[in-house]
Amino acid sequence: MILQEKQLLTALVITYNEEQNIKKVLADLAFADEIIVIDSFSLDKTFKIASSYQNVKVAQRSFDNFASQRNYALSLASNSWILFIDADERLTPELQQEISIIIHQRNAASAYYMRRSFMFENQKLRFSGWQTDKIIRLFKKENAHYNIRKIVHEKLVVSGKIGKLKNRLIHHSYSTYEDYKQKMILYGKLKAQEELLKNTRPNFFHFYIRPGYQFLNQYLLRLGILDGKKGFVICYLNALSVAVRFQELKKIRSKN
Template identity: 80%
Template structure:
């Protein structure tokens, strides 16, 4: 592998009420040359905590959807290399070193997938559909943009080669039942907007079969059953998100 001079990198985060996470993730990102947070007017201490870091730029913008918020954050970045993480994600020292190494290669890809370990509270969830989880978190700004039609679980459109990092990202997504449930309900309501754009007309299949399939697929086919009680909870809440999606879609269509 041919190495070049160290390439400057911008770390980006979008936040809303992340006071429990923001300090730790900012400590993790200290190796970046620039750190920018786009906050959706948090009502907790996220803004105050983030602003106390002298190397962090915090911008507030009203939230419309995830893709739009991420693309706005991208527009603020000064550097070519982008490391886009969520506040509940953590980078080990090994991952930080790998990112620094990869971005200094002359023949590097335009973007990189990183695999994630899903943490249920403080323990790794081994199955339940998360065992193959990976997402693009490192990419070149000029070669990528978020698809504005995918307003939740947003997809990065990459022009060029996509590689994969060896070291995993730690994802502290599940802290407690109520928080994760609220997150799944919120995602479900946003997904309803996507279904509306597709002109989906919800019926019995969407209300009952789709949520049931989601649960059974993750619990049986994706081996959630091997995660014990944790697997039941995660698979149920993910199925709940699907149910909420089509219930919300029905409400929207009735209003229009």
């Protein structure tokens, strides 16, 4: 392993009504050289809390979609190395140390996947499609940007080699049933915009077969059944998101 001169790291977080998460995620990011929070005019105390940290830069921008929000955050970063974390994600000390080592390697890749452990309330979800979950969270700014046509579950377009970190990111996505349900409904409505761009014309297949397949795939093929009641809830709500996507698309098309 060949090390190079000091490399600086910028940590980015986009937020909306994250007062229950913001202190914990900022504590996890304290090892970064620069921390920037982009808040979408939260209705709770998120902006106030983040602004109280002397080592955190805070900006506000109206939310249009996730890809645009993330690209805007990238434009504010001062450093080459970017760590993009969601407010409900947590970094273990081992992951923090691994990141600090990786960015100082001369032969470092342009970006790195992180595997994620999905937490259902305070317990790890072992299956339900999440067992292979991975996402790019560490990358060089000059080698990456978010695809503006993927406005939810946004895709990072990377130029160059992509590596994989050993330590897992902890994902506290599910806090309560209603919270996760509203999140899935929002994602479904945003995905409808993607389908509109693809000129999708929803029909029986989209309204019934797609949601049904989503549920059965995660619950049976991806072993959600082994997660018990938790697995059923997650698989159902993910299928609901697919149903909402095409119902929303139908509404949008009927107005045009």
